[in-house]
Amino acid sequence: MNEITGYLVLSTGDVLEGKWLGEEIAAEGELVFNTAMTGYQEVMTDPSYAGQIVTMTYPLIGNYGFNDFDHESLKPSLAGLIISSPCHTPEHYQASFTLTEMVSQYKIPTLYDIDTRALTRIIRENGEVYGKITSNKQAAPKMIKVDTEVVKKVSVTKITKVKGKNTSSHLPGKGPHVVVYDYGYKHSITDTLAELGCNVTVVPYDTPPAVIKELQPEGIVLSNGPGDPKYLSYLGGHIREVTDKYPTLGICLGHQLVALAHGGQTERLPYGHRGSNHPVKDLTTGKVFITSQNHGYVVDMDSVELANWDISHINVNDRSVEGLVHRTKPVMTVQFHPEAHPGPIDTYKIFKEFLSKIPDKGEKQHA
Numbered sequence: 001m002n003e004i005t006g007y008l009v010l011s012t013g014d015v016l017e018g019k020w021l022g023e024e025i026a027a028e029g030e031l032v033f034n035t036a037m038t039g040y041q042e043v044m045t046d047p048s049y050a051g052q053i054v055t056m057t058y059p060l061i062g063n064y065g066f067n068d069f070d071h072e073s074l075k076p077s078l079a080g081l082i083i084s085s086p087c088h089t090p091e092h093y094q095a096s097f098t099l100t101e102m103v104s105q106y107k108i109p110t111l112y113d114i115d116t117r118a119l120t121r122i123i124r125e126n127g128e129v130y131g132k133i134t135s136n137k138q139a140a141p142k143m144i145k146v147d148t149e150v151v152k153k154v155s156v157t158k159i160t161k162v163k164g165k166n167t168s169s170h171l172p173g174k175g176p177h178v179v180v181y182d183y184g185y186k187h188s189i190t191d192t193l194a195e196l197g198c199n200v201t202v203v204p205y206d207t208p209p210a211v212i213k214e215l216q217p218e219g220i221v222l223s224n225g226p227g228d229p230k231y232l233s234y235l236g237g238h239i240r241e242v243t244d245k246y247p248t249l250g251i252c253l254g255h256q257l258v259a260l261a262h263g264g265q266t267e268r269l270p271y272g273h274r275g276s277n278h279p280v281k282d283l284t285t286g287k288v289f290i291t292s293q294n295h296g297y298v299v300d301m302d303s304v305e306l307a308n309w310d311i312s313h314i315n316v317n318d319r320s321v322e323g324l325v326h327r328t329k330p331v332m333t334v335q336f337h338p339e340a341h342p343g344p345i346d347t348y349k350i351f352k353e354f355l356s357k358i359p360d361k362g363e364k365q366h367a
């Protein structure tokens with residue numbers, strides 16, 4: 001087994017020593033950590049991690065392998081992966097390849113044997129940390145240039161009809177036509193819509209409302225995606241127009257973009273919410289749900305005290321905004337991931353609530 005030393009050189013001046021897994025591929029990006037105990041395959045293929053070096057706080061990664069059907073996108077977009085202990089002998093009846101095969105196939109710059117607990121503390125204490133995965137421990141630990149066009153790199157470039165992967169018991173085509181704006185969508189979002197009977201069309205992130213109109217959607221989903229939501233502020237006009245016209249569900253980046261488009265503000269969280277056990281309270285029912293999350297920005301609570309919008313959900317840990325609902329229009333948004341994967345499906349009902357806002361084809365078919 002290859003045991004070549006590699007380094008994670010941080011903008012804080014810290015240098016952590018580890019070993020290369022797969023090829024020695026240098027990389028740089030923002031350091032983030034994910035606390036999920038399972039779901040590394042979905043994390044590694046979630047396009048919202050584009051440009052980021054992801055540290056998994058759970059120490060053992062790869063123990064149940066990787067399968068052919070749980071990728072959240074066609075190929076991983078994360079800048080790099082940092083783990084403690086890789087498992088080379090996975091056991092799962094559906095596993096078809098190993099962690100080393102995964103990082104080698106997709107050329108994911110990866111270091112293991114890193115002290116991920118120490119690294120997580122550095123990120124928690126410093127908030128915004130950038131780093132390089134490198135063979136050269138002298139690599140200058142500077143802030144790297146952030147990519148403001150990261151969404152463009154992960155979005156589809158053509159209007160695409162998609163089928164869900166689990167549609168055997170539901171016939172897509174009987175439910176409403178939902179158009180998904182792709183800012184870096186996770187396949188679990190379109191899979192869930194298809195499972196609920198929707199016809200699903202995915203469109204590029206910057207598709208003008210006039211083109212959307214030609215597609216005759218009955219509902220719109222604004223997807224998750226990477227980067228600072230303010231990079232897409234220039235799309236506010238598009239977003240206002242579609243949210244004025246169609247029942248809309250915004251998820252994560254989509255939620256943040258709806259807030260920005262309607263006069264709200266977003267801000268950076270001290271060190272992000274990334275994991276699969278974040279408690280969120282539904283302010284209508286008072287119930288708390290355990291949610292899957294992956295975000296570094298959040299809608300500023302004070303900025304959404306706007307006419308026409310209510311806060312529908314808040315985070316129980318830090319009281320941050322987790323959802324918005326328009327007072328008169330069928331528009332709702334959530335900061336967490338109702339499609340889960342990885343994580344619990346407690347909030348799957350968000351999709352049903354959204355579909356129930358679509359006239360005629362909503363509640364009756366999907367209740």
Ligand SMILES: NC(=O)CC[C@H](N)C(=O)O
Pocket residue numbers: 048223224225226227228229251252253254294295296297298
């Ligand atoms: N998963 C997402 O959509 C993330 C949204 C945004 N990029 C953030 O980090 O806050």
